[in-house]
Amino acid sequence: MVPSTGYNKIRTAVLISGRGSNLKSLIKFSRSSQSPISIDFVISNKSKADGLNYAKKFKIKKKILNFKNKNLSEKKLLSILKINNINMICLAGFMKILSKNFIKKFKGKILNIHPSLLPKYKGLNTHKRVLNNKEKYSGCTVHFVNSRLDSGKIILQKKVKISKKETVASLSKKILVQEHKLYPKAILKVFNL
Numbered sequence: 001m002v003p004s005t006g007y008n009k010i011r012t013a014v015l016i017s018g019r020g021s022n023l024k025s026l027i028k029f030s031r032s033s034q035s036p037i038s039i040d041f042v043i044s045n046k047s048k049a050d051g052l053n054y055a056k057k058f059k060i061k062k063k064i065l066n067f068k069n070k071n072l073s074e075k076k077l078l079s080i081l082k083i084n085n086i087n088m089i090c091l092a093g094f095m096k097i098l099s100k101n102f103i104k105k106f107k108g109k110i111l112n113i114h115p116s117l118l119p120k121y122k123g124l125n126t127h128k129r130v131l132n133n134k135e136k137y138s139g140c141t142v143h144f145v146n147s148r149l150d151s152g153k154i155i156l157q158k159k160v161k162i163s164k165k166e167t168v169a170s171l172s173k174k175i176l177v178q179e180h181k182l183y184p185k186a187i188l189k190v191f192n193l
C-alpha cells in the first residue's frame with residue numbers, strides 16, 4: 001500500500017464484536033502524527049458491544065450489521081465503505097467470517113489480530129488450548145486476511161513466556177497488553193514506516 005502523506009491518512013474501518021480494547025488502542029494510534037491511517041468507521045455485528053462506546057467517545061461514525069444474513073450485511077458493509085471512502089479494514093475481535101467474495105474486493109487491505117503465535121492455534125479458545133498443551137510460549141499475531149481462517153500472510157508477531165502458574169485469565173491479560181502494541185506496529189510495517 002502507498003504510505004499516506006500530510007493529512008491524507010488512509011481511511012480505515014474497524015470491525016468489532018465485543019470489548020473493543022484493540023479498537024481503543026488503534027484509535028489512539030490513528031490520532032498520533034506517525035499514523036498512516038485514520039479510523040473513520042466502526043462496524044459491530046453486536047448492538048451491545050462495549051467497543052461501540054469508543055466510537056461514541058471519539059466521535060467516529062458507527063453502524064451495527066448483525067451478519068445474520070451474511071450476504072446482505074456484506075452488501076451493506078461494502079456500500080458503507082464505498083460511501084465513506086474507506087480503503088482499509090482492521091478486524092479487532094470481530095467474530096464473523098467474511099466471505100471469499102468480500103475479501104477478494106479488499107484483497108491485501110484487511111488485517112486481523114489473533115491471540116496466538118500463528119500458524120499455531122487458529123480459531124477460538126486459543127489460551128485454553130495453549131495451556132492444555134503445556135506450551136512454554138504463546139503470543140499474538142497480526143496478519144492479512146485471506147479466505148481461510150487465521151491463515152493469511154503474517155505481518156508481525158510478539159512472543160510471550162508462559163509462567164508456571166499461568167491461567168487463561170492471566171495469559172489473556174498478558175497477551176492483550178502486547179496486542180495493543182503489536183497492531184499499530186504492524187500497521188506501520190504494512191506502510192513501510
Ligand code: GRF
Pocket residue numbers: 016018019020021022023051092093094113114115176179
Ligand atoms: C483479542 O484477543 C483479539 O486478539 C481477538 O479477540 C480479542 C478481542 O479483544 N481476535 P478486544 O475486543 O479488542 O478487547
